[in-house]
Amino acid sequence: MCAVTLVVVEIGGKDRLACAQCEFVHWNNPKPVTATIVPLDDGVVLVKRKFEPFVGDWCLPGGFIECAEHPAESAAREVFEETGLEVKITKLLGATSPGRGINVVILFYEGSPIAGTLTPGDDAEEARCFKREELATLNIAFNLHRQAIEDWFNNAAGN
Numbered sequence: 213m214c215a216v217t218l219v220v221v222e223i224g225g226k227d228r229l230a231c232a233q234c235e236f237v238h239w240n241n242p243k244p245v246t247a248t249i250v251p252l253d254d255g256v257v258l259v260k261r262k263f264e265p266f267v268g269d270w271c272l273p274g275g276f277i278e279c280a281e282h283p284a285e286s287a288a289r290e291v292f293e294e295t296g297l298e299v300k301i302t303k304l305l306g307a308t309s310p311g312r313g314i315n316v317v318i319l320f321y322e323g324s325p326i327a328g329t330l331t332p333g334d335d336a337e338e339a340r341c342f343k344r345e346e347l348a349t350l351n352i353a354f355n356l357h358r359q360a361i362e363d364w365f366n367n368a369a370g371n
């Protein structure tokens with residue numbers, strides 16, 4: 213905004229990028245994203261990625277939360293956009309962060325299909341169900357997605 217190069221300033225014990233002319237601090241807070249487990253036909257719904265990163269790998273439907281959007285509403289919207297399924301969000305399964313410079317917070321939800329037909333959206337190459345035994349050899353884009361799916365199957369088996 214001041215059109216000057218930001219400088220490193222220590223605030224709260226950490227180095228931050230800040231403006232030397234005004235009060236602006238680039239806090240670099242993480243962006244929130246959702247990923248949703250949609251149980252269907254004894255498996256879960258995954259989408260094949262059409263765009264970078266990890267083109268051709270599979271992942272849970274999800275994406276960035278939009279401005280002023282409730283996280284659960286965002287999760288349902290992303291599932292619909294990517295899979296054609298309307299879901300009722302049933303549970304917040306957990307929240308985590310990948311670390312390693314990937315600046316997001318992931319909210320994992322569970323959502324039950326209530327309408328629609330499983331069909332890939334614009335940013336998915338393919339959308340389909342996978343049974344638990346099919347997952348071991350599948351290329352899943354994000355380790356945290358794989359972990360969340362495994363945890364979900366473990367909990368489902370325990371019920």
Ligand SMILES: [Zn+2]
Nearest residue numbers: 214231233234
């Ligand atoms: Zn400034």
